[in-house]
Amino acid sequence: MTCKDFEKDHKKEMRAIQDSMDVLNGKWKIAVISSICYYNKRRFSDILGDIDGISNKMLSKELKELELNKLIKRTVLDTQPVTVHYELTAHGKTLQTIINNLTDWGIKHRKVIIGK
Amino acid sequence: MTCKDFEKDHKKEMRAIQDSMDVLNGKWKIAVISSICYYNKRRFSDILGDIDGISNKMLSKELKELELNKLIKRTVLDTQPVTVHYELTAHGKTLQTIINNLTDWGIKHRKVIIGK
DNA sequence: CAGTATCCAAAGGGATACTG
DNA sequence: CAGTATCCCTTTGGATACTG
Numbered sequence: 001m002t003c004k005d006f007e008k009d010h011k012k013e014m015r016a017i018q019d020s021m022d023v024l025n026g027k028w029k030i031a032v033i034s035s036i037c038y039y040n041k042r043r044f045s046d047i048l049g050d051i052d053g054i055s056n057k058m059l060s061k062e063l064k065e066l067e068l069n070k071l072i073k074r075t076v077l078d079t080q081p082v083t084v085h086y087e088l089t090a091h092g093k094t095l096q097t098i099i100n101n102l103t104d105w106g107i108k109h110r111k112v113i114i115g116k
Numbered sequence: 117m118t119c120k121d122f123e124k125d126h127k128k129e130m131r132a133i134q135d136s137m138d139v140l141n142g143k144w145k146i147a148v149i150s151s152i153c154y155y156n157k158r159r160f161s162d163i164l165g166d167i168d169g170i171s172n173k174m175l176s177k178e179l180k181e182l183e184l185n186k187l188i189k190r191t192v193l194d195t196q197p198v199t200v201h202y203e204l205t206a207h208g209k210t211l212q213t214i215i216n217n218l219t220d221w222g223i224k225h226r227k228v229i230i231g232k
Numbered sequence: 233c234a235g236t237a238t239c240c241a242a243a244g245g246g247a248t249a250c251t252g
Numbered sequence: 253c254a255g256t257a258t259c260c261c262t263t264t265g266g267a268t269a270c271t272g
Contacts, residue, residue: 142244143244143245169246171245171246171247171248173245173246173247174244174245174246177245197252198252
């Protein structure tokens with residue numbers, strides 16, 4: 001295993017990792033991304049239904065943060081009452097690799113912890 | 117972009133991702149892993165010095181959790197006073213890919229957010 | 233429908249002091 | 253050296269009710 005130079009590159013690497021973690025943190029963030037990703041476009045109440053246990057307050061908060069981080073795009077349709085849909089941005093879609101890695105590692109990890 | 121089936125695979129995938137995130141969460145976890153990784157073997161007080169801002173309470177907590185998750189190995193040496201060193205397990209070393217991905221994505225993300 | 237606002241309990245985490 | 257223990261403030265997030 002090779003690790004990058006702790007003294008020299010460490011600060012930068014650390015900041016980069018922390019940036020990623022900050023974006024992904026929050027109890028429901030990845031669930032929200034997955035929901036929007038699968039359906040391509042998804043409305044507020046639909047996502048609320050997709051994710052088991054999430055409250056409207058939390059969904060609202062997570063969506064705002066994802067939008068601030070330019071991972072999703074929010075579109076208001078001029079209907080009565082208003083309809084809003086969310087979709088992933090191009091940048092949001094680049095998360096796919098990370099999400100897949102996290103999935104694969106999580107499965108392996110569970111096996112290590114539970115044992116065989 | 118292809119996304120896995122939301123209805124069918126979603127629960128499993130979600131759990132796997134959450135498992136990974138749980139392991140990596142905590143303000144200092146990745147910093148601790150990086151420190152131990154770079155130096156191969158590292159003592160408590162050394163790690164404390166490596167990571168800017170961490171308290172002994174938090175370091176103690178993070179180390180315990182990492183050990184519970186079998187990512188690091190704790191060895192007590194019979195000296196006076198006691199010496200303890202920490203090293204990554206084989207399982208801990210498999211995190212390298214994820215850490216690299218998080219680093220790369222974090223750098224790209226920063227560029228997207230700051231803009232050009 | 234798509235959120236906000238409010239209240240409140242639990243968890244996270246910093247500072248400091250202490251122990252074998 | 254390698255941690256524990258304590259205090260205490262901040263953040264997180266659930267439940268519920270309300271709004272344009």
